[in-house]
Amino acid sequence: MATLSSELTLGCQCGKVTGAIKCTPQGSINHISCYCKDCQTFARHLNAEAITLDEHRGTAIIQTSPATVNISSGTEHLNCLKLSPKGITRWYAGCCNTPIANTMSNGKMPFSGVIRSFVKTDNVEQIAGPVEYKVFASLSPEANGHNKAPLGLIAKIVVNMLRWKLRGDHKNSPFFSGETGKPVGEPKILSLQERNAASRS
Numbered sequence: 130m131a132t133l134s135s136e137l138t139l140g141c142q143c144g145k146v147t148g149a150i151k152c153t154p155q156g157s158i159n160h161i162s163c164y165c166k167d168c169q170t171f172a173r174h175l176n177a178e179a180i181t182l183d184e185h186r187g188t189a190i191i192q193t194s195p196a197t198v199n200i201s202s203g204t205e206h207l208n209c210l211k212l213s214p215k216g217i218t219r220w221y222a223g224c225c226n227t228p229i230a231n232t233m234s235n236g237k238m239p240f241s242g243v244i245r246s247f248v249k250t251d252n253v254e255q256i257a258g259p260v261e262y263k264v265f266a267s268l269s270p271e272a273n274g275h276n277k278a279p280l281g282l283i284a285k286i287v288v289n290m291l292r293w294k295l296r297g298d299h300k301n302s303p304f305f306s307g308e309t310g311k312p313v314g315e316p317k318i319l320s321l322q323e324r325n326a327a328s329r330s
């Protein structure tokens with residue numbers, strides 16, 4: 130059986146942070162769109178709504194193993210924040226505020242959701258497939274998506290993460306130290322004021 134191998138080129142708006150996602154083997158990528166408030170708040174806080182949100186305020190995300198994500202330049206501009214102390218870690222380019230990816234809070238479980246605003250490749254659908262799931266779309270009924278995250282998607286993510294963990298992918302992430310599992314940048318935790326300022330009611 131032939132194995133297709135292809136890449137998605139990554140880059141921030143100003144071009145300092147660059148990289149690629151290796152899209153192989155096929156089937157380990159989920160292309161989703163998330164309509165939750167937190168993703169919108171993240172984009173708004175960075176003043177990056179125009180490059181991040183679709184017409185229904187959804188954020189398109191390529192979910193993949195962090196070991197397939199390679200940052201080749203500008204790693205010093207990798208910044209991260211959390212919308213609250215407990216939340217997931219959200220990465221962006223400090224040079225120009227381009228949203229980059231969402232990850233877990235620590236590097237023990239390998240998972241990365243690379244945000245489309247960081248993808249330079251034009252024909253993303255050809256390589257990563259079309260958006261397969263529209264999640265947390267209760268606030269955007271026009272998006273015609275799921276109210277939450279459907280079980281099929283959750284099961285897929287869990288199975289993928291376990292497979293990646295067994296393979297040792299968590300030790301090979303651009304976002305966490307392979308040794309300690311600590312994030313490569315200290316996450317800034319937004320204050321309530323900052324979070325409120327960035328969230329639309």
Ligand SMILES: [Zn+2]
Nearest residue numbers: 141143224225
């Ligand atoms: Zn930049």
Ligand SMILES: [Zn+2]
Nearest residue numbers: 163164165168
């Ligand atoms: Zn979201």
